[in-house]
Amino acid sequence: MPISQTLSALADKNRRRIIDLLKKKDRSVGEMGDKLPITGPTLSHHLDTLKRAGLVSSRREGQQIIYSLNLSSIEEAAEKIMDILDQKK
Amino acid sequence: MPISQTLSALADKNRRRIIDLLKKKDRSVGEMGDKLPITGPTLSHHLDTLKRAGLVSSRREGQQIIYSLNLSSIEEAAEKIMDILDQKK
DNA sequence: TTAATATTTAGATATACATCTAATTATCTA
DNA sequence: TAGATAATTAGATGTATATCTAAATATTAA
Numbered sequence: 001m002p003i004s005q006t007l008s009a010l011a012d013k014n015r016r017r018i019i020d021l022l023k024k025k026d027r028s029v030g031e032m033g034d035k036l037p038i039t040g041p042t043l044s045h046h047l048d049t050l051k052r053a054g055l056v057s058s059r060r061e062g063q064q065i066i067y068s069l070n071l072s073s074i075e076e077a078a079e080k081i082m083d084i085l086d087q088k089k
Numbered sequence: 090m091p092i093s094q095t096l097s098a099l100a101d102k103n104r105r106r107i108i109d110l111l112k113k114k115d116r117s118v119g120e121m122g123d124k125l126p127i128t129g130p131t132l133s134h135h136l137d138t139l140k141r142a143g144l145v146s147s148r149r150e151g152q153q154i155i156y157s158l159n160l161s162s163i164e165e166a167a168e169k170i171m172d173i174l175d176q177k178k
Numbered sequence: 179t180t181a182a183t184a185t186t187t188a189g190a191t192a193t194a195c196a197t198c199t200a201a202t203t204a205t206c207t208a
Numbered sequence: 209t210a211g212a213t214a215a216t217t218a219g220a221t222g223t224a225t226a227t228c229t230a231a232a233t234a235t236t237a238a
Contacts, residue, residue: 004100007096007099008096008097010170012195019173023176028215030213039199041200041217044217045195062206063205063212065214065215077174081167085163085167087163097225118184119184127226127227127228128227128228129185130229133185134225134226151235152185152234152235
């Protein structure tokens with residue numbers, strides 16, 4: 001995944017709040033919407049951004065879509081970012 | 090420094106190239122300009138962005154402005170980003 | 179003090195993005 | 209199958225940003 005895309009995805013506060021919510025457990029869009037100061041469509045847009053950046057995944061469960069953190073991608077992102085910031089590189 | 094600002098600053102490829110150049114040694118604007126595919130004014134704008142994000146500092150030496158990495162801020166940025174991505178948080 | 183060099187600032191443009199309301203799609207249930 | 213619920217898509221708007229050329233500022237040197 002391009003690092004620019006990962007960093008842009010993380011640069012938005014509401015998207016970081018989504019990531020924080022998903023750290024605790026997988027959640028439906030509606031459940032996250034209750035905890036965020038944005039409308040459903042805006043939340044949907046942010047989830048799409050996180051998904052295209054590879055940071056989250058989704059699955060349908062009945063009427064709901066459940067999102068979860070993509071742990072391996074988060075790990076990979078952390079490594080790439082450390083590479084940028086590592087002075088000894 | 091707000092983490093959003095740090096991440097936005099790092100999200101641009103040319104700004105990451107600037108950081109890479111400054112890892113090796115302090116450099117003047119002109120020297121960096123020779124190594125980047127952008128005009129002087131665009132470079133100046135990126136340097137300003139990095140400076141406002143606290144990632145670089147500058148000093149005048151004669152006609153030239155010399156930029157350097159702000160190592161403590163880079164360290165702090167790395168910690169904050171790891172906090173975001175740390176699943177156990 | 180005039181000319182040359184180095185960098186920034188001003189102003190313009192095109193693109194990306196965060197947000198909203200309204201409309202659409204998908205699923206479940208009565 | 210009709211209505212209710214969940215989520216996404218469409219379309220609009222305002223703001224931010226990456227880029228450029230041209231102009232302004234700061235320093236040095238002749």
